Amino acid sequence: MTTPMSARRMSERRGSAGGAHRMSAVSGSRPSISDPRRGSIDPLRLIPMDQALPIEGSDDFNVVFIGAGNIMFGSDEGPWNHSFRLEHKLGPRLKVVALIDPAVQRAQEVLRAKCKTFVKSAYENTRVFKNLDEFIANMTPKERPRAVIIGSPPQFRGTSKPGKDIELQILKNFPGIAMFVEKPVATGPQDDIKDAFTIAKTIRDSQTICSIGYMLRYLKATQMMKKIISENNLTVMATIARYACAYEAIAKPDWWDKSRSFGPVIEQGTHFCDLSRYFGGEVDISTVSAHSLEHYENAGRLSAMKVDESQIPPENRIPRVTAATWKYDSGAVGNFTHIVGLQGSDYSCELEVYADGYSLKLVNPYVQPVLYVRRPGSDDEQTYRFPDDDPFFSEISNFIDVIEDIEEDPDAAQILSSYEDAVKSYELTWAIRAASEKSKKKATD
């Protein structure tokens, strides 16, 4: 479980970014994603998917999928489904040349289902492989991909260790081929983060186009916040993020076990830590402090858990509340609270950004984003709603536009989450977990 169950209500027919507009690839001259005033897309360009034409051209656009799971083919847990967005964006040009997943049967089943639909032409020649090496050994020149979409679990990527080094393998075997990588960039020991930074450097030095799946950056509401900050020349003073999940709906035992999923801040809260950084800029990691409410404390007892927590060793059980603060390099202050406390299925998530005279409050970004804006001159908040927004389409649309590299309009397409930037979000979530563990009241205290 990575994001709210209630997001399933969000239709898959939502807005888009870029539409048929295309532009140049990511280059060294592009603005830094971490700069709070740069690395944004005009929200007016984020148009509904049903108004976005498939990209022009007639040549095949070969794609390799790594992982045949929910993020790639959808599930009833939420609106994510990269194959669906790629089908719309690339139209008949889409050719999925390989689907790589050790769960071969699962991969074959999803392909069978696709081949029964009108998108058959994208999948009828897809070959299933257990790993990348098998694909490389069997690939014909015609099957060479233009993009690889990586949706395998994060414990199998983001390092230089064999079997967990898919990015380096792709860079080595397919130099120049674009990568889309799901969040978080990795899950593993905190010490491995330096490895992830090395991968980031390799990606940057090779100028490989690479986008990370922090899709909330592509929300129309997020981009409107960016625009207000930029147009009014504001300096962010504080970010206050709150992520309260509906734990009753989370039935995956791994999610409740820190030794497997690495805990709710790293696995789930990562989206909001990333969004906080998108507005606040670079975090001074040495300033991160945090407290947690643990399972063995009276206030941490939960009455509606769907998993049998007694099967999880006590030291691996997840915190019920994690509350963190930090300083940004700019001097601004960040604040993030993750709560495993709601029942039912709707999550409650909000991000507030403050600057002199302004508050920008983003509410319910997964399901029905609403933005409340208070400006100088009035104590009243203005309310903005974004009914047809689809950040999953927007991130894919921008990724493909950047690969196609047509210099029609230099403002049209942007990758808003680079590998290096996403490693910094991963580093922040690990720092929050580590700080909360350091400060926690022991069961025996």
Ligand SMILES: NC(=O)c1ccc[n+]([C@@H]2O[C@H](COP(=O)([O-])OP(=O)(O)OC[C@H]3O[C@@H](n4cnc5c(N)ncnc54)[C@H](O)[C@@H]3O)[C@@H](O)[C@H]2O)c1
């Ligand atoms: N952005 C979002 O909102 C969002 C939503 C869902 C999932 N995700 C992310 O997508 C990733 C995958 O999540 P999921 O929900 O699809 O998981 P999943 O368990 O549904 O699917 C993962 C698939 O990867 C396969 N796999 C395992 N090891 C592999 C390997 N070494 N190489 C290739 N495939 C391998 C598994 O067999 C499985 O079929 C995670 O990083 C998750 O955080 C992001």
